[in-house]
Amino acid sequence: xxxxxxxxxxxxxxxxxxxxxxxxxxxxxxxxxxxxxxxxxxxxxxxxxxxxxxxxxxxxxxxxxxxxxxxxxxxxxxxxxxxxxxxxxxxxxxxxxxxxxxxxxxxxxxxxxx
Amino acid sequence: xxxxxxxxxxxxxxxxxxxxxxxxxxxxxxxxxxxxxxxxxxxxxxxxxxxxxxxxxxxxxxxxxxxxxxxxxxxxxxxxxxxxxxxxxxxxxxxxxxxxxxxxxxxxxxxxxx
Numbered sequence: 001x002x003x004x005x006x007x008x009x010x011x012x013x014x015x016x017x018x019x020x021x022x023x024x025x026x027x028x029x030x031x032x033x034x035x036x037x038x039x040x041x042x043x044x045x046x047x048x049x050x051x052x053x054x055x056x057x058x059x060x061x062x063x064x065x066x067x068x069x070x071x072x073x074x075x076x077x078x079x080x081x082x083x084x085x086x087x088x089x090x091x092x093x094x095x096x097x098x099x100x101x102x103x104x105x106x107x108x109x110x111x112x113x114x
Numbered sequence: 115x116x117x118x119x120x121x122x123x124x125x126x127x128x129x130x131x132x133x134x135x136x137x138x139x140x141x142x143x144x145x146x147x148x149x150x151x152x153x154x155x156x157x158x159x160x161x162x163x164x165x166x167x168x169x170x171x172x173x174x175x176x177x178x179x180x181x182x183x184x185x186x187x188x189x190x191x192x193x194x195x196x197x198x199x200x201x202x203x204x205x206x207x208x209x210x211x212x213x214x215x216x217x218x219x220x221x222x223x224x225x226x227x228x
Binding site: 004031033035040041042043044045048055056058091093102103104105106107108 | 148155156157158159160163199201214215216217218219220221
């Protein structure tokens with residue numbers, strides 16, 4: 001399967017701990033996106049990369065959140081000093097260049113902060 | 115981003131057609147209409163998109179009103195596997211870096227009865 005993969009699928013952590021998630025996009029997809037989804041809501045955009053450049057960040061992405069895509073391939077999303085409000089599904093998507101190309105989503109990482 | 119309005123939920127019977135409406139009265143000339151769906155415990159998946167003309171693909175049809183202020187996603191024969199949340203999304207593709215994010219609303223929860 002050559003779809004978008006995310007690791008881990010589930011993460012349980014205690015408040016105040018740091019967590020890091022990884023996303024492997026479809027190979028040769030230049031764009032990579034991170035979204036967050038809470039129960040009963042649609043996904044909310046967090047940030048996106050074109051190759052290794054982070055081109056847009058949502059105001060939802062507080063100082064405790066940082067995302068990287070160092071070689072233009074996989075990406076990591078780190079949350080420092082987690083809070084209970086960070087509990088959500090974190091979704092990654094990738095797409096080829098082109099403004100209206102479809103985005104391919106991964107299965108998500110479910111974060112639970114105790 | 116221009117806003118869309120969808121019913122919270124709809125029901126259908128298996129093997130019957132389903133018409134999922136979406137209102138987008140503030141749509142601009144450079145907004146494409148995209149539909150994604152999210153099956154339980156999965157990331158969203160692309161269904162179809164269009165600008166002005168009606169569109170068909172293997173999954174569904176998209177009917178766009180002449181004034182573009184509304185659209186309808188048509189599933190010709192619903193199956194149990196079509197039970198999902200369906201999102202209608204407008205994407206502004208006016209520039210190379212615009213149209214990057216997907217702005218999800220709460221979508222329509224489609225229930226398919228056997």
